[in-house]
Amino acid sequence: MENNTVLSARNISKYFYEPAIFQALKELSFDVKKGEFLALIGKSGSGKSTLLYVLSTMDTNYEGELLMNNEKLTGKTQNELAAFRNANIGFVFQFHYLLPEFSAIHNVMLPALKLGKKSKEQIHQDALENLDLLGIKDQAYKSANKLSGGQQQRVAIARALINEPAIIMGDEPTGNLDSKNTDIVFDIFRELAEERGQTIIAVTHDDEFAAKSDRVLELSDGLIL
Amino acid sequence: MIKATNYKIAQGHLTSRVKQALVAMLSVTFGISMYIFMNGFMTGVNDIQEELAFSTLAHIRIYNDLPEDRSNLLVNYYQGDKLVNLRHPKVIQYTEGIVNADKVINTVSQLDELAEITAQVNMNVFYRNGLTQVNGMLAGIDATMEHRLFSIAESMKEGSWVALDHRSDGIILGVGLAKKLSLGMNDNVVVKTADGVTRNFKIIGLLETSLASVDNGKAFIQINVARQLVLKNHSYATDIQVNLKDFDSSREVARKIDTLVGYKVESWNDANGQLEAGNELRNYLAIAVSLTILLVAGFGIYNIMNMTVNEKIKEIAILKAMGFEGGDIVEIFLVQSIIIGLIGGVVGVIFGGVVSVLINNIPFELATIKTLPMAYRMSDYLSAFGFGMLTTFIAGYLPAKMASKVDPVEIIRG
Numbered sequence: 001m002e003n004n005t006v007l008s009a010r011n012i013s014k015y016f017y018e019p020a021i022f023q024a025l026k027e028l029s030f031d032v033k034k035g036e037f038l039a040l041i042g043k044s045g046s047g048k049s050t051l052l053y054v055l056s057t058m059d060t061n062y063e064g065e066l067l068m069n070n071e072k073l074t075g076k077t078q079n080e081l082a083a084f085r086n087a088n089i090g091f092v093f094q095f096h097y098l099l100p101e102f103s104a105i106h107n108v109m110l111p112a113l114k115l116g117k118k119s120k121e122q123i124h125q126d127a128l129e130n131l132d133l134l135g136i137k138d139q140a141y142k143s144a145n146k147l148s149g150g151q152q153q154r155v156a157i158a159r160a161l162i163n164e165p166a167i168i169m170g171d172e173p174t175g176n177l178d179s180k181n182t183d184i185v186f187d188i189f190r191e192l193a194e195e196r197g198q199t200i201i202a203v204t205h206d207d208e209f210a211a212k213s214d215r216v217l218e219l220s221d222g223l224i225l
Numbered sequence: 226m227i228k229a230t231n232y233k234i235a236q237g238h239l240t241s242r243v244k245q246a247l248v249a250m251l252s253v254t255f256g257i258s259m260y261i262f263m264n265g266f267m268t269g270v271n272d273i274q275e276e277l278a279f280s281t282l283a284h285i286r287i288y289n290d291l292p293e294d295r296s297n298l299l300v301n302y303y304q305g306d307k308l309v310n311l312r313h314p315k316v317i318q319y320t321e322g323i324v325n326a327d328k329v330i331n332t333v334s335q336l337d338e339l340a341e342i343t344a345q346v347n348m349n350v351f352y353r354n355g356l357t358q359v360n361g362m363l364a365g366i367d368a369t370m371e372h373r374l375f376s377i378a379e380s381m382k383e384g385s386w387v388a389l390d391h392r393s394d395g396i397i398l399g400v401g402l403a404k405k406l407s408l409g410m411n412d413n414v415v416v417k418t419a420d421g422v423t424r425n426f427k428i429i430g431l432l433e434t435s436l437a438s439v440d441n442g443k444a445f446i447q448i449n450v451a452r453q454l455v456l457k458n459h460s461y462a463t464d465i466q467v468n469l470k471d472f473d474s475s476r477e478v479a480r481k482i483d484t485l486v487g488y489k490v491e492s493w494n495d496a497n498g499q500l501e502a503g504n505e506l507r508n509y510l511a512i513a514v515s516l517t518i519l520l521v522a523g524f525g526i527y528n529i530m531n532m533t534v535n536e537k538i539k540e541i542a543i544l545k546a547m548g549f550e551g552g553d554i555v556e557i558f559l560v561q562s563i564i565i566g567l568i569g570g571v572v573g574v575i576f577g578g579v580v581s582v583l584i585n586n587i588p589f590e591l592a593t594i595k596t597l598p599m600a601y602r603m604s605d606y607l608s609a610f611g612f613g614m615l616t617t618f619i620a621g622y623l624p625a626k627m628a629s630k631v632d633p634v635e636i637i638r639g
Contacts, residue, residue, distance in 0.1 A: 053634045058292045058546060086548020093637055097543035099239030111547045113230040159547075171637070 001061075005070075006166050006199045007032040012064035014050055014222075024050045026222040027064070032167070035197035037189060039210040042219035049171060051219065052203045056089060056169050057081045065070065071168055086115050090160025094172040098144035098152055098159075105131065105140040106156045115163050123162070130158040134188060150181030157188060161198075168192070170202035174209060186212060234544075235560035238533055246565055249529040253569025253613055254576055256522030260515035260609040261577030266584065267511035268605070269598030271504045275472070277593065278500055281436060282376050282493050284475045285464035285482065287329060289322050290489035322346075326462035329486050333467060338478050340470045343370035344462035346451035352398075352444065353415040354406040361402055361442035365451020374468050377432070383410050384430025390404035393450050396426035400433045416444075418454050435593055444533050475612030491561060516612070522569075523616035526562050530624035534558060541628050551629035558628050562621020563614075570613045574606055 014025040024047045032038055037075040040048040055066065057073055060081070066073045068088060073081065090111075098107045106124045108127040112118060118126070131137045134154040139147055147155065153173065158167050170189075174182040186209055192198040193214065202213070210216050239246050286488055296314030303309050323329060326344045333342055346365035351358050368389040372378045378386035381402055389395050396414060398406075408414055410428055417423045426446060434440055452461050475492035483490040494501045535543070541554055578601075585599035 049638060053638070056546070058637075059634045079552070080549045082550040084546065084548075085546065090544050091543075093543070095539075097539055097637075099234065099237060099540055101241045102233075106233075110230065114228075114548055114553070 004034045004190040005150035006030045006034045006036075006066055006068065007066040008065075009055065010065040010067070012051070012062055012066065014047075014054060014059075014062045020224065025054070025062070026102055028222075028224055029064075030217065030224065032199060032201060034166075034199055035161055035193055037193040037200045037214040038202070039133060039216045040201065040203045040219065041205065041207070041210045044205070047222045048203050048219045049077075052169060052201065055201065056091070057085055086111060088166045089169040090163065090165040091097045092153070092156050092160050092168065092170040092173040094175040100143070102144055102146040103141050104136070104144055104147060104151075104155045107144050107155055108162055111159060112162045115195050127158065129161060130161050131155070133145055133161075133196055134158050135184075150177055150184065153177060153181065153185060154188070157185070161192070167201060170204075173202055174204065174206060182206070182209065228378045228553070228556065231556045232560055235557045235564070238537060238557070239561050242529075242533065243458045245529045245532070245633075246561075249526050249562075249565045250572070250577045252522040252525030253566055253617060254573040256515075256519040256616070257570055257573030257609045257613040258613065258638070259518045259578055261574065261605055262580045262584065263511045263518075264605040264609070265581045265599050265601060266597070268600035268602060269585075271507055272600055273594060273598045274500065274503065277436075278493070278497065279468075279472070280377070280380075280434065281439060282497065283374055284469045284493050285467040285479050286493075286496065287323070287465040287467065287482065287486060287488050288331070288463060289320065290317055290561060291317075295436070295639055299306050303554065311552050322457070322461055322463045323465060323488055324458065324467060325460050329465055329488065332485050333465070333482055336478065336481070338469050338471070338474060339467060341373045341468040343367055343374055343466050344448060345371075345464045345466060346355045346448055346455065346457075346461065347463045348455060349419060350453070350454075351417040352406055353417060354408055354412075357406055359402065359405050359442075361444065363451065363454075364443065364445050365448040365481060366445055368445075370444075371622050374466055377434070380434040381434040382431045384428075386430060388429055389445060389447060389548045392427070392429055393447055394425075395429035395446070397430035397432055397445045398428055398444050399440040400431050402444060403428065404432055405441070409590050412557035414444075416454070420456070422456070424450075424454060432541035436535075461575065499524075515609075520614050522613070523620040526565060526617055527623060528619040529565075530558060530621055531627075532564050533561065534624045534628040538628075538631060538636055541631045542633040545631065545633040546637065554629040554631075555565055555622070555625045558625035559618075562617050562625070566614055566617025566621070570610050570617070573613060574610055577606070577609060 010029050012025050012028045013023065015021045016024055022118050028051065040052060042048040046049065060078070073084065075086070093174045099110070105124070105127050108130060111124050112123040112126065113120070128137060128140060131140050134155050134157060136151055136215070139151055144155065174185050177185060189200050189202070190212065193200055204210055231284050294316050296316055297311065297572060299309050299311060305539060330342055330344060333339060344367070348363050349360065350363040351360050368387050372386060384397065386397065389397055398408070398414070399639070403409065406414060408428060410431065412428050414426055414428060415423055416426060432439065452459065472493065479490045479492035479495070546553065581599050581601065587597045588595065591595045
């Protein structure tokens with residue numbers, strides 16, 4: 001295995017048992033390199049989101065093997081995986097899911113406070129830098145529910161970045177945004193991949209978004225085309 | 226230890242729904258204060274009951290009981306299906322009363338548990354004033370000692386209780402009895418015993434205890450005079466009354482005394498089972514009612530925490546996605562209910578105390594009571610708080626556990 005491989009999927013299969021037995025993923029194998037901006041596309045029901053949640057370690061009910069940074073994740077307990085996610089994966093979802101009671105900066109700090117590797121002052125400093133990088137430093141102390149949709153999504157990205165994760169995973173990260181904000185978010189991802197060597201895996205049905213990524217995996221009926 | 230981050234999130238949840246949190250707190254407050262009030266009131270009632278009972282009743286009474294029934298003399302010789310005819314068997318009491326009371330008193334006085342002890346000569350007599358004749362009890366007592374056991378001097382309506390110790394011709398009558406005889410202070414009354422001995426006494430006091438059996442049918446004279454009336458020796462007594470330092474130990478101490486003296490030894494709770502039964506039943510009632518109220522408070526917390534969990538289910542999912550473990554989620558929600566419980570509990574303890582004082586000041590005049598009774602026991606306050614916290618913990622833990630089991634994939638994918 002090459003050193004710059006961040007994530008390896010080996011023969012990943014996934015079944016749904018309700019309402020009838022249905023194989024959503026069919027023995028998928030692929031590698032993701034460091035700094036790669038990967039787009040998962042496909043029609044609805046193709047299995048792209050299902051694949052992302054298996055890769056995210058949140059869904060453990062699959063067959064096959066999943067490795068990240070040469071560490072085997074298949075078979076770990078929920079709590080071990082939670083700790084792993086905390087340190088190595090950042091998430092950006094279609095809906096931002098910020099904690100509405102907290103300020104933007106506190107939302108960003110949350111995963112780092114949970115990780116507990118840095119002092120609170122240091123985390124605060126990092127969070128401010130991340131917000132600055134995303135151009136919303138001036139909104140840092142506003143309550144999360146007072147921000148616009150695009151601003152909230154940028155806060156969510158800043159939050160995903162705070163622990164300097166190996167991979168950022170996005171599930172339709174621009175799905176709920178207008179075209180202007182979609183461009184902003186895409187540019188941010190582009191920049192992160194190119195300038196910081198940040199690995200990004202994003203599920204999208206936005207062809208334009210996919211076209212600008214490094215690599216596209218198109219899924220259909222649980223297979224990679 | 227609760228992690229600062231989890232605590233912060235919990236705080237956020239609480240402050241975002243102050244009203245519901247306040248309602249849950251109020252339910253805890255109400256539950257705990259009712260627990261305190263109910264138990265305090267019941268204990269107060271029990272205390273009053275005991276106080277009233279012990280105004281005539283000693284903790285232990287020593288007296289000469291009928292001897293054991295051995296009238297079936299043939300029981301050891303003929304058994305089984307033999308027919309035996311035994312005519313007119315009788316139980317005969319050879320000695321009446323306690324002949325050597327001083328010795329018994331000396332023996333019992335050695336016990337560490339003893340507080341007070343006194344001898345009495347009790348008898349049934351007729352009281353006469355001219356043509357009016359009333360039967361009743363006459364007690365020969367040592368006035369000073371009697372007061373130490375039963376605080377009887379406080380019930381004097383007229384005259385002085387201790388004066389009896391200096392007046393061998395004096396008698397103190399219950400007010401009802403005096404009225405029946407149409408007598409008042411300094412009048413004379415004739416006492417006639419069952420054996421036909423009569424003697425004249427001067428009324429030096431009137432007693433009003435609110436107990437009908439005493440007020441309407443009892444009188445007190447010096448114990449030595451009573452001994453003369455029944456033609457007995459100088460150490461004779463019908464009853465020896467004993468008070469202990471702790472009346473709860475009456476049964477054990479009575480058993481101990483029983484081995485020391487040759488007479489019947491009876492504790493107050495053996496003689497008056499209904500008193501003890503009443504106390505116990507009231508205690509059960511208080512516990513049942515107050516625990517029910519606490520249970521309702523628990524449902525209040527359970528309800529609000531369930532609502533919070535359902536409302537924040539997406540946040541829970543994202544927290545788990547970001548790496549918060551099941552234990553963190555339990556902590557976040559449990560902290561909320563514990564905060565609700567703690568604040569509600571502290572307020573409840575204070576409120577319970579205030580309610581108790583208020584109730585205690587409500588006028589309620591019956592017998593010797595002036596206001597509604599109330600006991601203030603540290604243990605009630607502590608156990609109210611303890612039970613409150615336990616309820617809160619359980620009611621908070623269940624929804625928290627449910628929250629920790631949320632599957633983030635299911636929630637985020639919708």
